[in-house]
Amino acid sequence: TRELFTETFERVRVNFQEMYAELFGGGRANLLLVNEEDPLECGIDIIARPPGKQLQSVTLLSGGEKTMTAVALLFAIYMVKPSPFCVLDEMDAPLDESNIARFLKILDRFVSQSQFIVITHNKRTIARADVLYGITMEEAGVSKLVAVRLEKRGQGDGGGTRLRG
Amino acid sequence: TRELFTETFERVRVNFQEMYAELFGGGRANLLLVNEEDPLECGIDIIARPPGKQLQSVTLLSGGEKTMTAVALLFAIYMVKPSPFCVLDEMDAPLDESNIARFLKILDRFVSQSQFIVITHNKRTIARADVLYGITMEEAGVSKLVAVRLEKRGQGDGGGTRLRG
Amino acid sequence: MYLRRLEILGFKSFAQKTELNFPHGVAAVVGPNGCGKSNVLDAIRWCLGEQSAKALRGGEMADVIFNGADTRQPLGMAEVTMTFTDCEEQLGTAYHEVSISRRVYRDGRGEYLLNRTVCRLRDIQELFMDTGIGRSAYSIMEQGKIDLILSSRPEDRRAIFEEAA
Amino acid sequence: MYLRRLEILGFKSFAQKTELNFPHGVAAVVGPNGCGKSNVLDAIRWCLGEQSAKALRGGEMADVIFNGADTRQPLGMAEVTMTFTDCEEQLGTAYHEVSISRRVYRDGRGEYLLNRTVCRLRDIQELFMDTGIGRSAYSIMEQGKIDLILSSRPEDRRAIFEEAA
């Protein structure tokens, strides 16, 4: 329905502005309906300007900046309609260390309302985990779960009975 | 011309088989002309089977496996027609440590015939460099070259006169 | 409600039964390239009703059934089960735990199960209607795809907003 | 022959004149997200005659001219120069060094220069015809794009082979 979409869009838009400024430590972003007369059909423009830089098309942003912008939008939507769980596959791959730290800090705000399953190669993201699942292929072509290490932080669903081999 | 293409294709194909087996420590790969009757127009199929696994469409391969397969093809082409220089932008991002090590080892074979300019965040790739260029934006929005550290390895074009600030 | 457990058997590289239990917080999945991490994400998407083989990197649905390795025969069926806990409030059910399963056989025949009882996908979708589960456009982020929202055309971006509305 | 030096001024984020000297081996370019590393790759592509603004992440060619920052005014021109050394053999020229430059102004007017003399792009392409320079389909690998060759359609993959032939 028109009202439902426009209202959701507006809430996401405001969250996006806030999330972006926080993830980028400044700068400005916005979402615009391409045609306000026709909110149910028109496209949605994404405007984003990193701190200190001039406003340009989002296509000119760097790989890491694009990822952080997409993360801001993602979290903006979660604030409106959280998902019980969220799976992120190597989202940190294009990010430098300081952006990963910012991402993990924002992630902390959402862990009470959603579970996060993150696939990663990055040490910092791994350090943040409450539970670690290692997958290997000792037998070529066959996936095997080899280690679940429970961090001392977080609930982790109970004690040392988590090890699987 | 038809002969030139078919001959080049054949040489690349043989190199690809060899490169793939080396980068994957086994397994098999091939290139096939979709329609051998029409080599100048038809498509080119890429077949790749990592060691121990069954042959399937390359689309089912993992992110890292796809990158290594593309690297094998790239080097297969360089063996036929080297480029004086080659620019690789964060090619190592999807790779785990052992695949980066294999990639760097193969790279060594090509450095005598081509220069490589690699954009990277990875410590191992950085360690392999003969020259290191650091770019920052102390002044927001303005790129600045801040450091060129000459590694003791490699020619690097002469001594300590490379520092720029 | 939250995702308690994921069981995978015969799905892609998971030739042997694999069980992952998720904490309330952050679970990290780690391992070398090609070991099966993204396949875990595919298993979740598939279990929730993904209809497109392409979205799972395959050419047809049967591609998700384990098709053998050097030391193993192909399997005839793939099955994934997701178990949710603390469901009373959001699902309005008498159950504390609810499990969804999906199976597919080599001949293309498949079925969905709700608490081990065969049902239609629609029954599952209706039950989970307002929970945000199954709305994967913004809760499952595939490898290398996070920037897609920025590079897609304005009209194509609507889907993610419509799911949230 | 090899690439000796790259000079960038006014191109994208390079508001101030920047000079990179390349060794015979491997040069690594490092820095935080958004600092300008991929812009270096774009500068090389552009200097060699890239015609598509989209391939440079922009919407139109003028997008490559530095368009200002908090502390700087936009510039009116972008210029990139690539200098090659040891050219006698491959280019059959009397020159030991050959430099190619490209400029563009805000009004869209642009020019190419060969050893500081205005020329047509075609003159540059003819001079470098058999050297492999300017054949960027396989010598310049953009960020996040290496897998494209695997996901593209069989017909689309030909370009990279044709360049090598």
Ligand SMILES: Nc1ncnc2c1ncn2[C@@H]1O[C@H](COP(=O)(O)OP(=O)(O)OP(=O)(O)O)[C@@H](O)[C@H]1O
């Ligand atoms: N039906 C199947 N049967 C057996 N193996 C399969 C099947 N489908 C996919 N695979 C294998 O699963 C592997 C891909 O796994 P996956 O994408 O999960 O890797 P990954 O751990 O995410 O790796 P990366 O870190 O490189 O992204 C491929 O090697 C592929 O051949």
Ligand SMILES: Nc1ncnc2c1ncn2[C@@H]1O[C@H](COP(=O)(O)OP(=O)(O)OP(=O)(O)O)[C@@H](O)[C@H]1O
């Ligand atoms: N014409 C221009 N004028 C000023 N700045 C520009 C211009 N074009 C692009 N930029 C800026 O350059 C930055 C992108 O730089 P680049 O893509 O080189 O980053 P990067 O170092 O590769 O980062 P990453 O590690 O995230 O890939 C963007 O912030 C963009 O706004």
Ligand SMILES: [Mg+2]
């Ligand atoms: Mg993966």
Ligand SMILES: [Mg+2]
């Ligand atoms: Mg970049």
